[in-house]
Amino acid sequence: MRYLRFSLMALGLVLSSFVFAQRNTAYQQYVDKYKDAAIEQMHRYKIPASITLAQALLESGAGTSYLAKNANNHFGIKVGMGWNGPYVTRDDDHKDERFRKYKNVEDSYEDHSQFLLKDRYKRLFDLNPLDYKAWARGLKACGYATSPTYADRLINIIETYELDDYDEDRIGLRKRKKKDAEYVPVMPTRHSVRMVNGIQCVTARAGDTWDALAKELKVSKKKLLKFNEVDEDFAPQPEMNIFLDKKAKKADAQYKDYWHKVKAGESMYTICQFYGIRLDALYKMNFKDDTYIPVTGDLLKVR
Numbered sequence: 001m002r003y004l005r006f007s008l009m010a011l012g013l014v015l016s017s018f019v020f021a022q023r024n025t026a027y028q029q030y031v032d033k034y035k036d037a038a039i040e041q042m043h044r045y046k047i048p049a050s051i052t053l054a055q056a057l058l059e060s061g062a063g064t065s066y067l068a069k070n071a072n073n074h075f076g077i078k079v080g081m082g083w084n085g086p087y088v089t090r091d092d093d094h095k096d097e098r099f100r101k102y103k104n105v106e107d108s109y110e111d112h113s114q115f116l117l118k119d120r121y122k123r124l125f126d127l128n129p130l131d132y133k134a135w136a137r138g139l140k141a142c143g144y145a146t147s148p149t150y151a152d153r154l155i156n157i158i159e160t161y162e163l164d165d166y167d168e169d170r171i172g173l174r175k176r177k178k179k180d181a182e183y184v185p186v187m188p189t190r191h192s193v194r195m196v197n198g199i200q201c202v203t204a205r206a207g208d209t210w211d212a213l214a215k216e217l218k219v220s221k222k223k224l225l226k227f228n229e230v231d232e233d234f235a236p237q238p239e240m241n242i243f244l245d246k247k248a249k250k251a252d253a254q255y256k257d258y259w260h261k262v263k264a265g266e267s268m269y270t271i272c273q274f275y276g277i278r279l280d281a282l283y284k285m286n287f288k289d290d291t292y293i294p295v296t297g298d299l300l301k302v303r
Contacts, residue, residue, distance in 0.1 A: 050163035071101035117195035197276030204236035
């Protein structure tokens with residue numbers, strides 16, 4: 001009986017090892033194939049490579065899902081607002097839902113980053129970029145997925161395949177080898193790119209200059225000044241949005257029928273920078289000219 005119990009235990013270990021090996025092979029092959037794409041996105045947008053890879057593995061079944069095979073969609077992103085590209089249909093929460101279709105997998109990774117740059121996920125970029133657990137739980141808290149176990153599943157994938165090793169390749173960050181048993185984050189010096197009103201931007205910090213921003217963000221100083229409607233004598237103000245492309249003529253759709261109530265110290269320019277709209281457009285939609293100076297309590301349309 002004792003021998004039989006041992007034999008059954010041994011058989012169980014063999015079977016579980018076989019299943020793990022099979023799972024590990026498929027997942028590891030995916031990681032080996034797409035880790036560079038995740039690291040590239042991390043360098044560009046400061047999204048941990050471990051998080052990107054874990055989400056891709058989970059959402060695409062290591063590249064074996066219908067969406068991955070038929071639409072190069074490795075993150076299960078649905079069509080949503082602002083998507084004018086091709087799509088495929090698939091039953092999900094509802095029948096025949098539309099999912100984005102990409103030319104290649106790299107485009108799927110890029111779109112995933114752009115998706116996380118939305119205001120909805122802004123608070124993620126305040127987290128320690130080496131704390132993958134906080135990022136995983138933050139994604140769940142921001143409503144990325146409805147499954148109550150989503151964060152735990154991401155964390156399990158990251159730890160099983162040691163995906164956080166790729167996070168140490170982050171520009172401006174360093175962590176010790178695992179044998180040191182302690183990770184030492186070095187605070188990043190680069191600005192995190194995010195989306196406001198569909199336009200890439202960063203948040204200015206104390207001491208920023210247009211020259212330094214242009215060099216870091218790889219956008220010419222001339223274009224930065226033009227996009228942000230200022231001359232070089234106007235220094236970037238802390239907490240101000242700095243846009244990397246031309247601003248829109250009206251605010252995001254969520255501000256439809258919304259009136260901005262002017263706060264103390266606000267100007268037409270600071271309001272424009274907050275919503276990502278052009279200065280002349282703000283004057284025009286409110287039937288004002290450039291002689292108008294907003295007063296605390298004034299109501300202004302932004303869309």
